[in-house]
Amino acid sequence: MERRVNGVPEIVPPGPARPIDEKLAEIPLFAALGRDGLETAVAAGLARRYGAGQIIVHQGDPGDRLFAVLEGLVKVVLTTAQGDVVVLDMLGPGETFGELSVLDGGPRSASVIVVETAWLFSVSRPQLLALMRDHPALADEFLRVLGALVRRLTERAADMVSLDLGGRLAKALLHLAAKHGESGGKVIDRAFTQSDLAAMVGASRPAVNRALAVLAARNIISINGRTIVLKNIAELHRRSVR
Amino acid sequence: MERRVNGVPEIVPPGPARPIDEKLAEIPLFAALGRDGLETAVAAGLARRYGAGQIIVHQGDPGDRLFAVLEGLVKVVLTTAQGDVVVLDMLGPGETFGELSVLDGGPRSASVIVVETAWLFSVSRPQLLALMRDHPALADEFLRVLGALVRRLTERAADMVSLDLGGRLAKALLHLAAKHGESGGKVIDRAFTQSDLAAMVGASRPAVNRALAVLAARNIISINGRTIVLKNIAELHRRSVR
DNA sequence: GGGCCGCTGTAATCCAGCGCACAGCTCTCG
DNA sequence: CGAGAGCTGTGCGCTGGATTACAGCGGCCC
Numbered sequence: 122m123e124r125r126v127n128g129v130p131e132i133v134p135p136g137p138a139r140p141i142d143e144k145l146a147e148i149p150l151f152a153a154l155g156r157d158g159l160e161t162a163v164a165a166g167l168a169r170r171y172g173a174g175q176i177i178v179h180q181g182d183p184g185d186r187l188f189a190v191l192e193g194l195v196k197v198v199l200t201t202a203q204g205d206v207v208v209l210d211m212l213g214p215g216e217t218f219g220e221l222s223v224l225d226g227g228p229r230s231a232s233v234i235v236v237e238t239a240w241l242f243s244v245s246r247p248q249l250l251a252l253m254r255d256h257p258a259l260a261d262e263f264l265r266v267l268g269a270l271v272r273r274l275t276e277r278a279a280d281m282v283s284l285d286l287g288g289r290l291a292k293a294l295l296h297l298a299a300k301h302g303e304s305g306g307k308v309i310d311r312a313f314t315q316s317d318l319a320a321m322v323g324a325s326r327p328a329v330n331r332a333l334a335v336l337a338a339r340n341i342i343s344i345n346g347r348t349i350v351l352k353n354i355a356e357l358h359r360r361s362v363r
Numbered sequence: 364m365e366r367r368v369n370g371v372p373e374i375v376p377p378g379p380a381r382p383i384d385e386k387l388a389e390i391p392l393f394a395a396l397g398r399d400g401l402e403t404a405v406a407a408g409l410a411r412r413y414g415a416g417q418i419i420v421h422q423g424d425p426g427d428r429l430f431a432v433l434e435g436l437v438k439v440v441l442t443t444a445q446g447d448v449v450v451l452d453m454l455g456p457g458e459t460f461g462e463l464s465v466l467d468g469g470p471r472s473a474s475v476i477v478v479e480t481a482w483l484f485s486v487s488r489p490q491l492l493a494l495m496r497d498h499p500a501l502a503d504e505f506l507r508v509l510g511a512l513v514r515r516l517t518e519r520a521a522d523m524v525s526l527d528l529g530g531r532l533a534k535a536l537l538h539l540a541a542k543h544g545e546s547g548g549k550v551i552d553r554a555f556t557q558s559d560l561a562a563m564v565g566a567s568r569p570a571v572n573r574a575l576a577v578l579a580a581r582n583i584i585s586i587n588g589r590t591i592v593l594k595n596i597a598e599l600h601r602r603s604v605r
Numbered sequence: 606g607g608g609c610c611g612c613t614g615t616a617a618t619c620c621a622g623c624g625c626a627c628a629g630c631t632c633t634c635g
Numbered sequence: 636c637g638a639g640a641g642c643t644g645t646g647c648g649c650t651g652g653a654t655t656a657c658a659g660c661g662g663c664c665c
Contacts, residue, residue, distance in 0.1 A: 199517065201525040202604040209520065225510035230517050267509060268467035274516035275441065275472050278451065281523040282565025283443040286622070314642065323524025325623055330644060346631085346643080362444040528652075556612065567653055572614060588613080588661090 141168050144191040145242060148215045150266055151189065153258040162252060166244040171235045173312065178219065180232040185246040187219045193239025194301065194311060198320070199231045208320040210273075211236065211313065213301045220267060223249055237312045281323055284361070289322040290332045292361035294342070298351050310348040383410050386433040387484060390457045392508055393431065395500040404494060408486040413477045415554065420461065422474040427488040429461045435481025436543065436553055440562075441473045450562040452515075453478065453555065455543045462509060465491055479554045523565055526603070531564040532574045534603035536584070540593050552590040 142159050145151045154162055168191065171177060178184050180200060190212050197209040197218060209231055212218055218233055223246050244252070253260040280289060294309065302309050315333070319326040333349075336342045341353040341360075351357060384401050387393045396404055410433065413419060420426055422442060432454050439451040439460060451473055454460060460475055465488050486494070495502040522531055536551065544551050561571040575591075578584045583595040593599060 199521045201521060203525065205525040207521045207524055209517065221510055221513055224506045224513070227510065227514070230514050264466045267513070268463055268469065271463055271466070271509070271513060271516065272469070272472050274513065274520060275451065278516055278520050278523060279441045279443060279449045281520060282449055283445070283447040315644095316642080326643090327624085327645080328622055331622090334644080344643095557614095558612080568613090569615080569654085570652055573652090576614080586613095 141191070141242065144214075144240075145189070148189050148191075148217070150217055150259070150262050153262040154252065154256050155258075158252065158256045158259070161255075162244065165248040165252070166242050168240065168242045171239050171241060173235050173238055175235045177233040177235065177241065178229045180229050182229050184219065184229050185222045185226055186243040187217060187223050187246070187249055188233070188241050188243045189217045190214050191240040191242055193235065193241075194237040194313075195233050195235050195239050195241075196313070196317065197231050197233055206320045207323065208317055209277075211297060211301065211311075211317075211321075216300075217266060219243070220263075220270060222246060223263075224267075236317075286322065286324050286328055286332050287335065288361050289324070290318070290329065291336070291357045293318065293321050294349065294351060295354070295357055295361060302351075308348065308350050312347075314347070383433070383484065386456075386482075387431070390431050390433075390459070392459055392501070392504050395504040396494065396498050397500075400494065400498045400501070403497075404486060407490040407494070408484050410482065410484045413481050413483060415477050415480055417477045419475040419477065419481075419483065420471045420473075422471050424471050426461065426471050427464045427468055428485040429459060429465050429488070429491055430475070430483050430485045431459045432456050433482040433484055435477065435483075436479040436555075437475050437481050437483075438478050438555070438559065439473050439475055448562045449565065450559055451519075453539060453543065453553075453559075453563075458542075459508060461485075462505075462512060464488060465505075466509075478559075528564060528566050528570055528574050529577065530603050530605065531566075532560070532571065533578070533599040535560065535563050536591065536593060537596070537599050537603060544593075549593045549596070550590065551593070554589075556589070 142163050145159055145163065151159060151162060171193075177188065177195065178186075180198075192214055195212050195218070197212065199207045199209055201207065212233075219229075221227060221230055226246060253263065280292060284292065297311075298309050301311055315329050316326045319329040322329065324332075333342070333344060336357075337344050339356075341351075341356045343350045343352055384405050387401055387405065393401060393404060413435075419430065419437065422440075434456055437454050437460070439454065441449045441451055443449065454475075461471075463469065463472055468488060495505065522534060526534065539553075540549060540551050543553055557571050557575075558568050561568040564571065566574075575584070575586060578599075579586050581598075583593075583598045585592045585594055
């Protein structure tokens with residue numbers, strides 16, 4: 122069981138457990154390429170393994186690569202001028218980051234840090250643009266991904282101001298369980314801490330702990346160490362909209 | 364002087380004060396079209412006037428048009444399930460909205476409401492896609508606009524959790540003055556109220572009033588009714604990052 | 606001109622969540 | 636196997652902002 126302490130880098134040898142193109146074909150964005158396009162992409166891109174705690178891209182740095190998560194878990198982190206940390210999202214297999222670098226080639230708007238040992242695939246901006254030129258379906262899919270990104274950010278901006286801590290936490294739990302959970306999105310058992318949760322919902326770590334305790338007391342969730350089981354999804358939904 | 368009460372619709376006759384193509388050429392997105400492309404766009408699109416309080420697009424509705432503000436002022440508003448209102452942005456001449464409808468054709472993620480009598484230009488998704496096909500520069504520019512949108516939303520999400528009311532207000536004032544202000548971005552005198560400001564920074568209206576009073580007492584801004592003069596821009600910047 | 610409506614300005618009360626501090630637990634590594 | 640590090644769980648005082656209420660004021664409309 123992968124239970125590595127956060128913040129401690131880990132040496133991970135390269136070497137895929139399964140072929141790259143097989144994993145890549147499961148990612149919506151690249152699936153649009155078709156068989157031959159996938160081969161071209163694999164040849165053009167880079168696949169690497171990263172250990173927990175490693176920083177993939179650093180906020181503010183230049184960068185022109187688009188990344189896709191093949192395996193593992195990474196977090197998108199924004200550090201404010203005062204050093205406060207905001208976790209924008211957790212990304213698992215099939216998800217991508219670095220879209221902005223492709224759009225305008227500007228500096229990274231956030232950092233991306235490995236939470237669970239991750240296997241990432243990346244292509245450079247020129248390579249991606251060339252792929253898009255040859256495969257218009259990839260361009261369409263890319264726009265779709267962008268749309269989802271904008272919608273999520275919009276919703277999040279509103280949530281941050283209109284929901285109280287309990288609501289934001291409920292929403293975060295549902296979001297995490299749906300994306301990274303087991304048993305049909307009911308169990309969260311991944312390597313992120315309450316501090317990560319706190320940074321996701323914009324609250325202090327103790328406050329999150331309390332809010333979790335409240336949910337557990339109402340039998341809406343159950344907590345066992347770092348494992349959270351969602352027992353009453355409907356109630357969580359209700360709390361995430363009021 | 365335009366000093367219409369918010370929320371009260373107003374009948375505004377059609378009829379541009381200046382030619383459409385002239386205004387459109389001043390908008391970065393459409394400027395990429397060149398002379399002949401502009402004419403095509405004008406022929407394909409619609410130009411209309413809307414009175415204060417009118418709702419241009421309604422959150423949740425389907426919609427496939429991209430809008431550009433030629434004149435006036437509109438606000439992008441998100442209403443939560445409980446009825447709380449969040450103002451995402453104020454858009455003036457040269458700015459666009461409805462990009463999402465072009466990306467994925469999904470429902471409107473927010474409503475757009477006229478604040479000051481506005482003259483808007485709009486094109487449908489198919490028309491815009493056709494224009495992009497014939498004028499690749501338009502597609503490039505559209506991606507640039509999207510990049511800016513994503514960056515702004517990302518920054519906003521972080522601001523909402525890391526800045527206190529004073530900081531968020533300072534940031535909002537700088538943002539508004541830069542976009543819609545006079546005298547080199549120092550004076551804000553538009554038709555939006557303290558309630559609008561409150562919905563922008565995610566606070567109650569009295570709280571905003573107090574925060575403004577504090578800034579005025581420190582001689583950082585001066586307030587005269589609905590007119591706000593930024594007297595110490597450097598100090599506002601300082602407050603918007605700590 | 607008079608009444609009405611909406612916006613600004615301000616005061617009083619209340620409470621959620623923060624900051625801080627500390628205890629207990631578990632996993633890791635020497 | 637012992638030490639240490641990092642995470643979870645919890646108590647306490649404090650403050651910022653929400654809530655509510657109300658007075659003053661200026662346009663707007665009849």
